[in-house]
Amino acid sequence: MTVALTLYVLVWPVIVAGTLAVLVRAFVKDVREAKKNGEQII
Numbered sequence: 001m002t003v004a005l006t007l008y009v010l011v012w013p014v015i016v017a018g019t020l021a022v023l024v025r026a027f028v029k030d031v032r033e034a035k036k037n038g039e040q041i042i
Contacts, residue, residue, distance in 0.1 A: 034041050 031041060
């Protein structure tokens, strides 16, 4: 029971880090594409 609860608590930072990594990667891709086309992000 204690191990399951510990794993449940520790898995949330991994999920959040993965989601953040996906968002950052997409943002960087958009920035590079905009810079290549001479456009602004905003």
